[in-house]
Amino acid sequence: MALKTNIRFPQRGGMPEGDPSKSHELLTQEELESRGILFTTLDKLFRWGTGYSLWPMQFGLACCAIEMICTTQSRFDMSRFGYEVFRNSPRQSDVMIVAGTITEKMRPAVELLYHQMPEPRWVIAIGSCAISGGPFVDSYSVVAGADKVVPVDVYVPGCPPRPEAIIDGLLQLKAKLRYPERKTVIRDVR
Amino acid sequence: MSDRASAEQVLRRFASVVQPVEGKTGVYDVRPEALLAVCRALLAAGFEYLSDITAVDYIDRGVFRVIYQIGNYQNGDIIVLNAEIPREKPAMVSVAGIWRAADWLEREVYDMFGIIFEGHPNLQRILLWDGFEGWPLRKDFVHQPSPYQGRRRLDQ
Numbered sequence: 576m577a578l579k580t581n582i583r584f585p586q587r588g589g590m591p592e593g594d595p596s597k598s599h600e601l602l603t604q605e606e607l608e609s610r611g612i613l614f615t616t617l618d619k620l621f622r623w624g625t626g627y628s629l630w631p632m633q634f635g636l637a638c639c640a641i642e643m644i645c646t647t648q649s650r651f652d653m654s655r656f657g658y659e660v661f662r663n664s665p666r667q668s669d670v671m672i673v674a675g676t677i678t679e680k681m682r683p684a685v686e687l688l689y690h691q692m693p694e695p696r697w698v699i700a701i702g703s704c705a706i707s708g709g710p711f712v713d714s715y716s717v718v719a720g721a722d723k724v725v726p727v728d729v730y731v732p733g734c735p736p737r738p739e740a741i742i743d744g745l746l747q748l749k750a751k752l753r754y755p756e757r758k759t760v761i762r763d764v765r
Numbered sequence: 766m767s768d769r770a771s772a773e774q775v776l777r778r779f780a781s782v783v784q785p786v787e788g789k790t791g792v793y794d795v796r797p798e799a800l801l802a803v804c805r806a807l808l809a810a811g812f813e814y815l816s817d818i819t820a821v822d823y824i825d826r827g828v829f830r831v832i833y834q835i836g837n838y839q840n841g842d843i844i845v846l847n848a849e850i851p852r853e854k855p856a857m858v859s860v861a862g863i864w865r866a867a868d869w870l871e872r873e874v875y876d877m878f879g880i881i882f883e884g885h886p887n888l889q890r891i892l893l894w895d896g897f898e899g900w901p902l903r904k905d906f907v908h909q910p911s912p913y914q915g916r917r918r919l920d921q
Contacts, residue, residue, distance in 0.1 A: 716892075
């Protein structure tokens with residue numbers, strides 16, 4: 576399936592014609608990889624592996640956590656992508672899924688959990704409340720979004736978002752990990 | 766309907782301070798100074814389950830109404846006691862010595878309405894954090910949103 580984007584993805588398969596050393600065509604790293612030449616750095620290899628084995632933290636704040644739980648169960652099955660290992664300890668996890676409303680009383684706990692996670696670490700904000708405070712933003716006890724507390728990498732809108740959207744958010748995070756130089760994240764489920 | 770009769774039998778002894786609410790079954794108005802004696806008698810009659818304590822702010826009449834829902838496990842009866850206290854002096858007697866469940870319920874009412882429950886073992890805020898100013902469920906509570914809160918129009 577062809578993607579309608581400005582970035583041109585070369586067709587997969589096969590080496591270019593002729594001897595590559597005599598070719599005058601300059602190939603980018605992505606084009607070389609698409610033709611079967613592995614040209615990588617240790618950092619890139621690490622990010623490639625990390626993108627397939629994110630360990631989220633088992634941590635829910637409100638009703639969006641129910642959708643996060645559904646995402647892990649058999650109907651939607653996040654483990655297809657390698658993300659099913661929800662850890663109970665922040666020391667063992669590298670993705671914090673902020674699923675729900677952050678109240679002012681919960682803010683120090685969320686901050687502490689984020690700082691207890693080892694680096695590298697990422698944050699996904701799920702639902703209207705975690706993005707901006709949602710319908711409760713005028714309230715006396717609600718923090719206006721997770722990005723007031725911790726740096727957020729991926730926002731998943733919805734109230735609550737469907738499990739497909741949560742999976743899509745994690746795949747966006749994977750794409751962000753694999754191509755950190757891109758300004759716009761293009762979905763890449765390879 | 767022996768269950769309802771038993772609640773009425775208990776409360777008939779307090780006829781001077783307990784009045785049944787017109788048109789409602791199992792709802793009673795109680796004078797706040799008599800609440801402790803009424804609750805002790807209800808517990809002795811088998812009302813062992815304090816389901817909820819909540820309050821309503823009637824700012825027009827200048828009173829808080831504290832509402833107790835008390836259940837009886839033996840016959841499934843649930844009665845409601847209403848006690849009204851003045852808004853200027855929101856002090857109420859604590860029933861935490863009668864039902865242990867009243868501990869957190871009274872803390873929540875204190876947290877939201879600022880009603881002081883005299884005799885409570887540990888009257889602190891339970892839902893909001895220490896240092897929160899004001900009583901948010903009072904009708905005259907005005908919230909000052911922080912610069913990061915609130916809906917703002919982009920063209921203003």
